[in-house]
Amino acid sequence: MRDTLVLNASFEPLSTVTLNRAVVLVLQDKAVVEQAHPELRMRGAAVDIPAPRVIRLCRYVRVPFRRRAPWSRRGVLVRDRHRCAYCGRRATTVDHVVPRSLGGQDTWLNTVASCAEDNHRKADRTPEQAGMPLLREPYEPTPADAMLLALARDEFEALPEWLALDAA
Numbered sequence: 001m002r003d004t005l006v007l008n009a010s011f012e013p014l015s016t017v018t019l020n021r022a023v024v025l026v027l028q029d030k031a032v033v034e035q036a037h038p039e040l041r042m043r044g045a046a047v048d049i050p051a052p053r054v055i056r057l058c059r060y061v062r063v064p065f066r067r068r069a070p071w072s073r074r075g076v077l078v079r080d081r082h083r084c085a086y087c088g089r090r091a092t093t094v095d096h097v098v099p100r101s102l103g104g105q106d107t108w109l110n111t112v113a114s115c116a117e118d119n120h121r122k123a124d125r126t127p128e129q130a131g132m133p134l135l136r137e138p139y140e141p142t143p144a145d146a147m148l149l150a151l152a153r154d155e156f157e158a159l160p161e162w163l164a165l166d167a168a
């Protein structure tokens with residue numbers, strides 16, 4: 001999936017979001033398309049718009065001045081785009097890389113999205129002990145990332161499946 005650049009209302013670049021999330025922000029009048037992919041359109045039952053390459057938020061958002069984005073289970077799922085860190089399939093749970101029973105903390109760097117099956121299989125072991133290498137390393141989202149996650153919060157869980165990317 002291509003990423004879309006998000007600009008603040010002041011045209012200052014903030015971060016990138018997935019194409020789907022960019023379209024949701026536009027459909028909800030939270031953002032306008034500044035630049036579209038020349039040959040791609042998003043088509044759905046009632047929607048047919050150019051696939052945005054750059055969007056700009058309609059309202060200026062002040063990026064909170066703090067060093068770290070607050071951790072949450074939901075934030076981990078969103079950060080990892082609901083993909084399991086062990087198998088890449090859809091994730092609905094959050095796994096502690098170093099299990100809590102071994103002193104692992106609720107932090108961005110120690111938690112990953114995981115499918116229920118892998119979470120259960122890994123149990124109270126580290127990835128090394130379980131022989132389940134991480135497909136990607138967890139990272140700490142920037143405050144700007146976290147702000148964008150929050151903007152699309154309500155819609156994210158129900159991201160429209162009907163939205164399909166077509167060549168125009």
Ligand SMILES: [Zn+2]
Pocket residue numbers: 084085086087088089114115116117118119
């Ligand atoms: Zn999995």
